Amino acid sequence: MGVFSALTTAVSGLQAQSYALENISGNIANSRTAGFKRVDTTFADLVPDSALNRQISGSVAAYSQSTNSIQGDLSATRIDTNVAINGDGFFVVDQRQSGVGTNTTFANSNLYTRRGDFDFDANGYLVNGAGYFLKGQKIDTVTGQVIGTQPEVLRITQEQYPAKATTSIEYRANIPSTPATKRATDNPTNPNAQFLSAANYTSFAAPNNPLSTTQGGNGVVTGEALPTFLTDSIPGGQVTVYDSLGKATNVELRWSKLNNGGAGPPVTTGTWNLFVGVNTSATGTAVAYQNVNTDITFGTTGQLVAPSGGNITIPPVTIGGTLVSGVVINTGGTGLTQNGDISGLIDARSIRQDGYTAGTLDRVSVSAEGQVIGTFSNGQVKALAQISVARFNADNSLKRLDGGAFEETIESGPPIVGLGTADLIGGNVEQSNTDIADEFSKMIVTQQAYSANTKVITTAQEMLRDVFSIIR
The missing domain is CATH 2.60.98.20 (Flagellar hook protein FlgE)
Known part of the structure; x- marks a missing residue:
């Protein structure tokens, strides 16, 4: 049975190395994707149940290992609405469900991403390159107080800022x-x-x-x-x-x-x-x-x-x-x-x-505290919204979705809303945390391991052929 077990073990090795190569190829393909978190591969041995002095090394199984907590390099874009998180946390975003323009309806579910290449669409929504809509809370421009307690999709329009009489x-x-x-x-x-x-x-x-x-x-x-x-x-x-x-x-x-x-x-x-x-x-x-x-x-x-x-x-x-x-x-x-x-x-x-004439919104930027700051034509600078940032006790247990988004799982725990020790950097985007050199090194090792497993199969085949030759 040893030769047949060797064949089975080698096949599991081929499958495991193929799985690792798939992750490596995905990491390399997304090495220029904003906010991408590479997926590493870990291996676990599968040991057959046998007597203590008859145990063998057994087969192998491959598993994914997330790197959501590892930050990528920050790259300056000079686009005021682009923003990167320096530290732990994720932007809270939502998806379009139906409708267009001002009649857009959303899924009303909180998703999370590190991809911060947000920019205004034609209707004043802040949308990143993967099509996710930024969520946060509006700020009363008169009192400076945050409105509401739950994040909602932010929409900042070009409405005129009212005049204020001098007092x-x-x-x-x-x-x-x-x-x-x-x-x-x-x-x-x-x-x-x-x-x-x-x-x-x-x-x-x-x-x-x-x-x-x-x-x-x-x-x-x-x-x-x-x-x-x-x-x-x-x-x-x-x-x-x-x-x-x-x-x-x-x-x-x-x-x-x-x-x-x-x-x-x-x-x-x-x-x-x-x-x-x-x-x-x-x-x-x-x-x-x-x-x-x-x-x-x-x-x-x-x-x-x-x-x-x-x-x-x-x-x-x-x-x-x-x-x-x-x-x-x-x-x-x-x-x-x-x-x-x-x-x-x-x-x-x-x-x-302290007075001023009416004005229109000239430009928008993001402060280190996560406030969307509007600069108006009348010289006024006002906080318009507070960007929602969520942290998790187990970042690497979030479920991955298309477009660099994640969703909450039981293993990740519920979101903790707030910047914590992190801060936001406007005009920057976090790049992929993939290291090309490291991925190529992994690919070489994976290829060698795959080739070695094919050699095991070839050797087992030759041994079986010899056995059959003895019978003949």
Whole structure:
């Protein structure tokens, strides 16, 4: 029976090496397939049940060994929607079931892949090269919060991003302790020439008293008094603000000093009034500048004393036909100072506002945290969606599907949603983890083992022929 057993064992060896060669050929064929995970081959010996001193090596069986947990090289593609996972995890994807365009229906089953060559189709879906649709969760662009708990197929459209009215102007500046107004420079011997005085406006028709209401004025500068006011003030910068429809309006600021403060308490070293340009080319009795009607005072070290908290509210004004209302100048408490400056002019370090006009989606990228980031034509950058990434306790026990996809099995365990210690790299794609040199080495060994098994069969055949010859 030994010769016949040798034949059987050799045949099992041929089958095992053929199985290994099939895996090797598949690995080589997919050496350039994005996200492909090679399949290795392991062998197990099959030992016949016999007495301890009569055991033989037995036949062989071949099994597949997955390498899902072995990462391939990352390759830069310069395509913003391409993304690679650096670390453990799989993208959650779905398949098209029926329909086309916006009427597409999906299988509503979670599949998993490392193939991240996603790009937009004509309907705003992110689809990879194998036809799988990326899943994730939408993000509220206003609150920044993730919507829902379960991943769904992501669809990002070119809808217009709505305008936002300006509500806050961030203002950071140093106001000179001695302003270089034109009146002051024309009268260098008069220390009071630097101050705004209501007496300079008595010759103009009412209303024309630029002092704030707290100083006994009405805070109005008309067109006929404009040249005088420009000699009593210094520019404080300008900023473009937006109304609720996204219409832009330019807001110009000017400052005038009222006095050098008082003994307090608290002790102050200067009181100022801030003006907003309503119509800087106004004539006659048309309003040119409007006082915000808030006294701004500074302490002995140049720090802002009043208003408390450093917020200055702009009264409702109509500039260029656009109503500017509900806007607060935010100085941050310490962002506005009064220190000596040889130039005598305001050093406006930062003037920024929080409004913007409507915009359309210009480009999309992916952050390291897996957020789909949209950049809009109005300069806004917003998170639009969160890509779902799943991890498994037994990655290599997932069932392989066409197109580099996998599905959950009992052996793999349920998915654990979240990046964990991994991160995402936009503009990159993970390549196959197949090593061509290694596969060719395996192929040589497999071929030699296959040839050796054929030699066993040939030898067994010759031995049987000899036996038959003895009988004859």
